[in-house]
Amino acid sequence: NAGVTQTPKFRILKIGQSMTLQCTQDMNHNYMYWYRQDPGMGLKLIYYSVGAGITDKGEVPNGYNVSRSTTEDFPLRLELAAPSQTSVYFCASSSPLGSGANVLTFGAGSRLTVL
């Protein structure tokens, strides 16, 4: 039971580089999310998806892009990395039905540093 798997766990980028954070879940959850967490701060929603082919912006979408071609995968793309994107990124998923609604299962996180 893998749950939510994120890769890579750590990455250092130079300013202006691009990269993709991968996220896969095996729980057949419709809803998937990307959050960032800065030191001492709560989780800020970047993008979310309610199903394959459907994505929407969260609170802090600038500088990021997402796609959702399958139920399982929800990659986050960083274009032209900036120091302000240094953070820990969490992918999460949830079921929209019944008591599981809004119960987020998180991946282990990806720590990104932009220098």
Add this chain to the structure above:
Amino acid sequence: QKEVEQNSGPLSVPEGAIASLNCTYSDRGSQSFFWYRQYSGKSPELIMSIYSNGDKEDGRFTAQLNKASQYVSLLIRDSQPSDSATYLCAVRGRNGGSQGNLIFGKGTKLSVKP
């Protein structure tokens, strides 16, 4: 701007004591309330959810909700050193079927001293 406020702490309690964690929220239409625990360097994990006014107990944990006061709390009885973590309050508004409006507080860091 919908907000969820928590004291950042650290909140320090002796082993065996009751730890009381508090959270206030600004959106009066909020429907669902959650407490997540996050150990240092780890991802958040859900420990309690509450949807209606009153108390909800689960083992050593009790969540309390007062919608009139826009206040939700988490009590941890018989605190253990293993409870030392950051506790995140999360609130979901009333916005139809959208799952994009779960708002997190900054978290309260709890330290339980042996």
